[in-house]
Amino acid sequence: PITINGWSPRNDSRRNSGAVSLRTAFAYSLNTVAAKLGQEVGFATVADMARRFGITTPVNTHPSMVLGTSDVRLLDMTRAFASVASKGVAVTPYGITRVSSNGQTIYTHEVDRSHVLVAPYVAAEMTDLLQTAVNTGTGRAAQIGRPVAGKTGTTSSSKDGWFLGFSSGITTGVWMGRDDARPIAGLHGGTAPARAWAAFMKPATANRPIEQFDTQVTLPEWQLEPDEESYFGQPDNGDPGQMVDGDGNPIERPAPTQPAPDYDAGPPPIDGDQPAPVQPQQLNQDWIDRVTGRDGPPRDGSGRDAPRRDGPAGRQPLQRDVPRDRYQDERPIQ
Template identity: 65%
Template sequence: MARTDVRRNPSGTPPRPPRTAAGGGNGGSGGKGGGGGFGRFVKRVLAWTVAAGVAAVLALGVAVAVAASSLPSFGALKSQQEGQMIIVRARDGSELVSLGPSYGKWIPVGQIPRTMKQAMISVEDRRYYDHFGVDPVGIARSVFVRAQSGRWRQGGSTITQQLARNVFLNNNRTFARKAREAILAIALESKFSKDEILELYLNKVYFGGGAYGIDSAARKFFGHPGTELTLPEAAIIAGLVKAPSRYSPTADAEAAVKRARVVVETMLDAGAISAGEAEGVDFDTVRFAAEQGQNSVRYFTDWALPQLDLLVPENSEPIEVWTTLDPAMQRAATDAVARHAPKGAQGALVSLDRDGAVLAMVGGTDYVTSNYNRATNAVRQPGSAWKLFVYLAAIEAGYKPDDAVVDEPVTIAGWSPHNDGRTFAGRIDVRTAFAYSKNTVAAQLGNEVGFGTVAGMARRLGITTPINTMPSMVLGTSDVRLIDITRAFGAVSAKGTAVEPYGITKVATTDGRVLYEHRSVAGQQLLQPFVAAAMTDLLQTAVNIGTGRAAQIGRPVAGKTGTTSSNKDGWFIGFSSGITTGVWMGRDDARPIPGLMGGTAPARAFAQYMRVATARRPLEKFDTELVLPEWQLEPDDEAMTGSPEDYYYVDEQGNLIDPARSQGGAPGDGPRGRIEDNGQPPPDDGGPPAAANDDFLDQATGRQGRRGQ
């Protein structure tokens, strides 16, 4: 008989019978076997989870190691700057304004005031010295608040993460960016000490207004270095990180102080300061520094600096920009506009040297309340200042200042202009008609030489806005920019040479390497010198005895007034001693201003400014002697300056039209001279009409048969 070996476990419990192939010796359905399968599944999930966690930790470790190895050195991070700093200098080299990021002086961590470090750590990262770059406790708290409130109210970013974001990343709110930020933060903590990271952060964090770092912020907001910050000042600066524009002391001092009080309470709660220190904080003792650079100079810099994209493209280095602006002239221009602009009105002024250098530019009465530059961007009707182009076209057609014209009622194509005061002087000379701004004479001259010719003259001298060729255009119904019409007068001052306004003379890096330097070249000859001389004669007379008498400054001045209907706009543009200056005044909403005329406030502002602008320049007499070219002394058919092949006019849309080419002829074959009201030249009658002859005046005024009565 076979021996049966019965084995017992140590506890004395009989062993479980062997499991049969049918699924168990207990006759069940395998339920307990199923429970064993679930256990194995759970074990597998746990195993895979642990494996995935280990893999994730390894991957994170590799990512951190790679990131740490690629991080710049501490010295390289100190010298790295975000954005481009631009220092703008005046004509004399003095600093006008500093734009872009400003970094101040680097302050080592040992010299940073203790209260500044405590304020920043308390409000931005209370557990700064307890985490490894990422704060799990802070993240958990942020998620908990998110679950309670339904939106993100607290950030979980540490100071190290903020440094990583500011230096290496952007502010996009994506999980991918947050993951990169966390990796970089851990890498920074593995490479640098806590003090080094804090030093980098406090010298690089953005505080608004272009100020990066506590030294730049302290100088900007309080006018002293960052090493001298007091507790209330440190609280104000620490409070700016959350929203630099909202809490900026220069924008809203009350909001900045209110936020700083929260910072002080946070410091007290974190144990950074005592209750006595907190109670002793007096924000009334804080003195904010005056905001710099927010004056009329910014009108000029806003106009000039965009030109850097063309002068020094693709440059991101800190640079210094030398400009044409004269500080004394700029102050005089600002004061002249502010002093004479009517109440509720705006004013603008632009002043050009003989080569086009902008000496002064004022785009409004107050840059802080309105940074819209009316000197370069606003388009307004120039009124009688437009007569510059009418009389230039007439002079080119053969008129001289002493030639006779008749100031009397006139109707052209159903349009009947009238003079100011509705009086008529009868037979006068061209000089007198211009000096007293006779509208009827300007209408007659424009009709004779052609309204398209007048438009062409305006376009030639630099008017860039659309020009209409209706008869009323001779009185300035086409909108212009102040800087454009000023450069046109400047061309007359320059004896017919084109004047191109410019504001930048040199661009260099902060270490002195020159990137761009302006080189003056002779401008294109737009007018014959005798035409410019005759026009100067008329302009000088307008100031001496005419509508521009208020612009007299004790030395020769040539200029013209302009006033639009209902006194909506007042202009004076003139020149003296090589300086050409234009002044405009009016309301932005184009409402009438009682008493505003070009010969009043604008002319007075011109005079006040020009007395300062010309004070150090020698007195220059105008060359108004008419020296006619030999070809005009001959009895030929030329009536226009230059060759007939160069003739063109400008239609209502501002398009240049060559009549000869438009009719299929060769240059010079087409008709020339007067342009009819429909924009087409009349049939060639063998030559241009005489200047203001009797037949023309009789036809224009409808007084045939009455001459000599």
């Protein structure tokens, strides 16, 4: 269930179906899903798209507009469905195809296909949903033995019943209702309107080739999900590419950071002097005395104790050879 500004739509079955796919909701005309979708897209956006497809009557933007509370003309609705059938190209109704006089043609209607309403892949998705509504949904009575894409429509209290669809290059719209807008018991778009549509379209398409709908969706490159390999590594030409934020907007690539200075390296050379090469540290007794803070006697270059000349100053050299009797009687503590 859903409530929008105090309005709570109900399904025709008076039951809530829970979580369903958009295809199922479209096929079975679930009002609650239509209301939720209209809320997410924006009711003003829905009205703008209706006018884009040729609806010439005023379209309100109240939440209930997604269920068909605005008055529309049958010709405008049929025109909108014909534009979907033409893969998103606008269709303009006309009544005269050719005028001739004395065997000479003085006028021929030329179809203008320059006004594109939606991309072909969007029209393909719409056609796929419309075909599902006829194959398995509320429009099953409109089946005529060849591919059909269409949609049922029923207003509150069964005052109006609609079925609009196309097949084999022909688009037809059916409306049923009373001039005084009084309810008609048992009227639904999937009953009498769908049967009337099928009764007309079956002979109308009998001599036309059976056409399969092009419902193969080919998304534009900017909507394709990159392959996993695209997230790693650098391109072959060395170009790191453009960085974008979380919303896909280009951002400036940060400048590379400078390495921290090495304070232990000493001052830089002056006047072009080259620094002396670093000599490897000898691990001798002098080195041990320095790192342990002990002041020992001076050492010669080999690390041995140099001869002492200043008397007892400084500590005595470490005794290397310890007599065995100093430790041979020691026992481990039990």
